[in-house]
Amino acid sequence: MCRVTDLQQAVLAKNDACAHALRANLAQRGTAVVNLLSSPGSGKTALLERELVLARERGVPVVALTADLATENDAVRLARSGVPVKQVLTDGLCHLEAGMLGSHLTGWLPGDTRLLFVENVGNLVCPASYDLGESLRVVLASVTEGEDKPLKYPTAFGTAHLVVVTKTDIAAAVGFDEDAFRAHVEQVNPGVEVLLTSARTGEGAGLLLERALAAGDGGPVHAPVMAGPPQHHGHDHGGHDHHDHHGPVAGAASRRGAEGTGE
Amino acid sequence: MRAAVPYRPSALYRVRPPRAAPPPNGAHRTAAAARLNGRVPARPFNGAGRTGRTGERPMHEMSIALAVVEQVEQAARAGGATGVAGVRLRIGELAGVVPDALSFCFELACAGTLLEGAELEAEQVPARARCGPCADEWAVGMPPQLCCPRCGTAAAGLLSGRELHIAAVHWADGDVPPHGRTPGDGPGGTGGGTAPVPPREEC
Ligand SMILES: Nc1nc2c(ncn2[C@@H]2O[C@H](COP(=O)(O)OP(=O)(O)OP(=O)(O)O)[C@@H](O)[C@H]2O)c(=O)[nH]1
Ligand SMILES: [Mg+2]
Ligand SMILES: [Zn+2]
Ligand SMILES: [Zn+2]
Numbered sequence: 094m095c096r097v098t099d100l101q102q103a104v105l106a107k108n109d110a111c112a113h114a115l116r117a118n119l120a121q122r123g124t125a126v127v128n129l130l131s132s133p134g135s136g137k138t139a140l141l142e143r144e145l146v147l148a149r150e151r152g153v154p155v156v157a158l159t160a161d162l163a164t165e166n167d168a169v170r171l172a173r174s175g176v177p178v179k180q181v182l183t184d185g186l187c188h189l190e191a192g193m194l195g196s197h198l199t200g201w202l203p204g205d206t207r208l209l210f211v212e213n214v215g216n217l218v219c220p221a222s223y224d225l226g227e228s229l230r231v232v233l234a235s236v237t238e239g240e241d242k243p244l245k246y247p248t249a250f251g252t253a254h255l256v257v258v259t260k261t262d263i264a265a266a267v268g269f270d271e272d273a274f275r276a277h278v279e280q281v282n283p284g285v286e287v288l289l290t291s292a293r294t295g296e297g298a299g300l301l302l303e304r305a306l307a308a309g310d311g312g313p314v315h316a317p318v319m320a321g322p323p324q325h326h327g328h329d330h331g332g333h334d335h336h337d338h339h340g341p342v343a344g345a346a347s348r349r350g351a352e353g354t355g356e
Numbered sequence: 357m358r359a360a361v362p363y364r365p366s367a368l369y370r371v372r373p374p375r376a377a378p379p380p381n382g383a384h385r386t387a388a389a390a391r392l393n394g395r396v397p398a399r400p401f402n403g404a405g406r407t408g409r410t411g412e413r414p415m416h417e418m419s420i421a422l423a424v425v426e427q428v429e430q431a432a433r434a435g436g437a438t439g440v441a442g443v444r445l446r447i448g449e450l451a452g453v454v455p456d457a458l459s460f461c462f463e464l465a466c467a468g469t470l471l472e473g474a475e476l477e478a479e480q481v482p483a484r485a486r487c488g489p490c491a492d493e494w495a496v497g498m499p500p501q502l503c504c505p506r507c508g509t510a511a512a513g514l515l516s517g518r519e520l521h522i523a524a525v526h527w528a529d530g531d532v533p534p535h536g537r538t539p540g541d542g543p544g545g546t547g548g549g550t551a552p553v554p555p556r557e558e559c
Contacts, residue, residue: 096527100431104423104445104520111559149360175360187416192559219416222452222520244499248452251500283503283510318485318502319450321513 108223111191115226118195124206125309126194127301128227130249132242133215135235136259138167139292141210144302145174153306154205158197159212160189167212177203188220189213195226208305217242221249229308231301235260236269243277251281251319255288255304262291282317417457420520421465428525432470439528442475448519449483449498475526483517 103109119126129137141157148155156177159167168180181197183189194211202209211227213220232253234242237260243250250256256278264271271289278287286304290297308314428443443462447453455478462476483496487504493515494505502511 098431098435098525098527100427100522100525102427102522104420104427104522106427107423107559114559186419188419190419195559218452219419222416222420247498247500248450251450251502279503281500281502318511318514319500319518 105222108191111195112224112226115191115195115198116228119209119226122202122204122206123309124202124209125229125305126209126211126225126227127229127231127305127308128220128225129210129212129231129233130217130220130253131215131233131235131259132217132238135215135233135238136292137212137215137233138170140233140257140259140290140301141212142170142174143292143295143298145171145176145210147299148208148302149175153207153302154203155208155210155302156203156206157210157212158194160214162187162214171212177201183214187214187216187218188223189225190223191225208302208309210305217246217249221246221252229254229305229314231255231257233257233259234274236264237267240270240273241277243274243281247281248319250278252317253282253285254308254315254317255286255301256282257288257290257297257301259290259292261289261296262293282319285315285317415457415461417453418461418465420453420458421461424462424522425465425469425471427522428471428474429469431525432527437527438470440471440474440525441528442477442526443471443522444477444479444524444526446479446481446519446521446523448481448517450496450500450514450517451520453520455480479523481516481519484515485511485517486513486515488512 116126129141131137138159141159145155145157156179157171158179158181159171160181160183161167162183162185165180165182168178172178179197179201181189181193183193189211198209211225213225217232230253232249232255234256236258239245243256258269258271258274261269275287278285288297288300288304290300424443424445428440432438432440445458447455447458458478459476462474466472466474483498483500484493485496485500485502485504486493487507487509489509490504490507492504492506494501496502496511496514496517500517502514503509504511
């Protein structure tokens with residue numbers, strides 16, 4: 094006789110549990126994670142290079158961790174900013190998981206870090222399914238990728254707290270239709286902010302840093318429709334004002350000052 | 357301002373977290389995960405069930421399949437089951453998982469584990485959203501429309517569509533279900549009771 098057990102268990106429960114633990118742990122130290130997702134080559138590293146330099150000039154303690162399938166090129170580029178940088182080679186894995194991220198932070202993350210920028214593996218499919226304990230999930234798309242990118246990758250764009258358009262310096266050359274892009278973002282993630290940036294010209298420089306700091310300080314973070322229930326997070330009960338949602342890491346700054354780097 | 361920290365390329369930062377010492381709580385990877393860890397092939401899977409989207413990258417669904425196998429193995433171990441006939445998953449339309457690709461990966465992930473030969477039954481869950489002001493409910497479709505088709509307001513929430521759940525496990529013939537997990541369902545019972553979620557491994 095065939096026996097059945099109702100398991101009713103989220104497949105990614107382990108990652109979610111790790112992400113929650115990491116988020117709580119980092120919040121205690123006053124550190125907030127910014128998870129950057131995009132297709133390969135959208136300009137994550139280029140944008141981050143600029144933001145890290147700005148942070149350093151302003152004396153904001155930030156660090157960056159970049160994940161790639163191969164090569165340490167991105168870390169070399171980011172490290173020119175002078176902030177601590179770590180390269181993670183995923184050895185074939187197409188996304189970062191919370192447990193992996195956590196173990197890479199042990200013994201490395203400086204105790205006074207306010208923001209940890211994580212450049213995820215260039216890929217818009219699965220990184221969207223893995224919570225890394227971030228307070229701000231940023232999804233980027235360059236002007237060359239087509240205005241319908243948000244419709245092709247609805248889970249990534251739909252769960253973003255912030256959308257960033259990159260390479261606006263070549264928008265005219267490629268005929269980027271900003272209105273169409275915004276409409277598509279709105280369709281899958283109503284109310285999310287869209288920033289326009291160019292790492293080449295400096296358009297929008299500093300905005301990402303500002304938004305990240307605000308989120309890290311427990312400021313209001315956009316609540317994507319798609320990130321609400323019935324996801325297995327259990328902290329969000331829907332029905333609230335979309336512009337008044339406090340991220341799970343709200344108040345990270347209030348605990349800032351915790352010393353030490355041990356986990 | 358802190359002193360600049362030069363980037364030191366190298367071994368220090370090498371691939372995968374160091375796992376020399378097992379975590380204190382005894383958390384461990386399953387045989388299947390260990391076997392495939394770091395060796396998820398990038399190319400062979402391309403074109404099998406998912407076209408055009410993945411390019412040269414490894415398939416996401418393999419990670420999901422490994423997670424399923426790991427959890428079912430855990431439940432089996434906890435209850436002393438020795439074989440699994442099938443696993444039923446609920447996959448939301450917006451979960452970001454391609455069921456066909458997952459089936460393909462599942463078979464590979466099961467090989468050599470006590471799930472070897474287990475059937476995967478993937479139940480697809482349509483995504484539905486609800487509007488606050490007009491209480492309208494709609495199937496969001498693909499690509500999803502998350503603004504109310506009646507009044508244009510942003511959806512108040514999704515009613516379904518992000519599920520990625522193991523719904524049920526069919527233990528192989530002759531196996532008793534994991535004991536202590538199926539209230540009121542002792543040996544010879546009816547089966548199919550609701551099992552509490554086994555304790556989670558820590559990270
Ligand atoms: N014109 C222009 N080119 C840019 C801009 N930002 C990045 N690029 C170019 O786009 C290419 C990819 O940029 P990266 O910053 O490496 O992109 P990425 O998203 O980090 O790429 P992966 O890490 O491989 O996923 C490079 O050739 C950059 O020079 C920009 O603002 N304007
Ligand atoms: Mg990069
Ligand atoms: Zn992946
Ligand atoms: Zn409505």
